[in-house]
Amino acid sequence: MVDIEKYNEKIFENIKHINEFNHEFWYGRELAEVLEYMKWGNFRKVIEKAKIACENSNLNVLDHFADVGKMVQLGSGSEREIDDIMLSRYACYLIVQNADSRKKVVALGQTYFAVQTRKQELEEEFEQLTEDRKRISIRNELINHNKSLAEAAQMAGIDDPRDYALFQNRGYQGLYGGLGAKEIKEKKGLKKSHKILDYMGSTELAANLFRATQTDEKLRRENIKGKHKANEVHYEVGAKVRKTIKELGGTMPEDLPTPEKSVKQIEKEERKKLKSGENEDE
Structure with a gap:
């Protein structure tokens, strides 16, 4: 049986990034790879569904989904810019909820981001206490x-x-x-x-x-x-x-x-x- 906690630590925590404001985020293309989406176009469809869910929750979509460009190196040694997206933990949670749940890694992601998102909410609630x-x-x-x-x-x-x-x-x-x-x-x-x-x-x-x-x-x-x-x-x-x-x-x-x-x-x-x-x- 897979140790879910360690597995999640390896695949989801290892692709987490921290920006200059000490805020965590994930890149869409890296998350797509982890969730075993071979085509970026197919994963973009999942992202769009997640954006709708975010909007329906009366949250600002741009606070959780930010389109960015990223330079990648080609086989010839040259570089070109590709589109990517910066995702908050909540955005990742919405994405895995809308992804193909038949994939084991997606099911693991649903557990991981649900637990971590709730943990973050509790921490924020606790900080507001007297x-x-x-x-x-x-x-x-x-x-x-x-x-x-x-x-x-x-x-x-x-x-x-x-x-x-x-x-x-x-x-x-x-x-x-x-x-x-x-x-x-x-x-x-x-x-x-x-x-x-x-x-x-x-x-x-x-x-x-x-x-x-x-x-x-x-x-x-x-x-x-x-x-x-x-x-x-x-x-x-x-x-x-x-x-x-x-x-x-x-x-x-x-x-x-x-x-x-x-x-x-x-x-x-x-x-x-x-x-x-x-x-x-x-």
């Missing part, structure tokens, strides 16, 4: 991923609550340069009853989300067995996330500011505002 909304969003993701992590830890042999607390602590120690849950709370000025994750900003929460998801995957992928091994995996993943932050010039998690309000407080205030608005409408 810091409070980002915190709520990532915190809720962490709740779900921590459930999966707990399941993976249990499969590795950690089935006692006290052992799981130690397992979680090792993850924190890796990410926070040796600091465990108790030390992190002290550094942040939190009470013993406070949940650490509720008093993190979006950047710190994102680092912990990455720690949790990568540990979960590694435990499952490598079929880790035994409490000690599972604990060390969590520590190692946390340490690698920390190393990456350092290499990127980021602030260490323990040095990031602690928000005044917890995620729970923000959610409570939002529910109150929502309820207040509903009462005003009545």
Whole structure:
């Protein structure tokens, strides 16, 4: 069976270009070749259908489809200009939706561009969120991923609550340069009853989300067995996330500011505002 993710990475990511404004685009002729269209004229028909779909979505066609000329070298060594088209990721998505789906590579392209286009939309939506909304969003993701992590830890042999607390602590120690849950709370000025994750900003929460998801995957992928091994995996993943932050010039998690309000407080205030608005409408 073809590894779809790797196959897509090879054939679609490798023909992606980045312009001077750091925007990604694809050339039509290169995409046609990948999608196994031997005649440019036949592929142009697919592009025209995609343009109509773009227009029907009330989007500016020129923002996604830009005709360009490109110089190609002939066998004689001379060059001549041929017409081509610069395509956005969304344009490529529309093209593969209108291409010959009987071709396996077209079906792969439909999956790839659908996933990547949605991912891009989510990223853009996330960037528009306020810091409070980002915190709520990532915190809720962490709740779900921590459930999966707990399941993976249990499969590795950690089935006692006290052992799981130690397992979680090792993850924190890796990410926070040796600091465990108790030390992190002290550094942040939190009470013993406070949940650490509720008093993190979006950047710190994102680092912990990455720690949790990568540990979960590694435990499952490598079929880790035994409490000690599972604990060390969590520590190692946390340490690698920390190393990456350092290499990127980021602030260490323990040095990031602690928000005044917890995620729970923000959610409570939002529910109150929502309820207040509903009462005003009545």
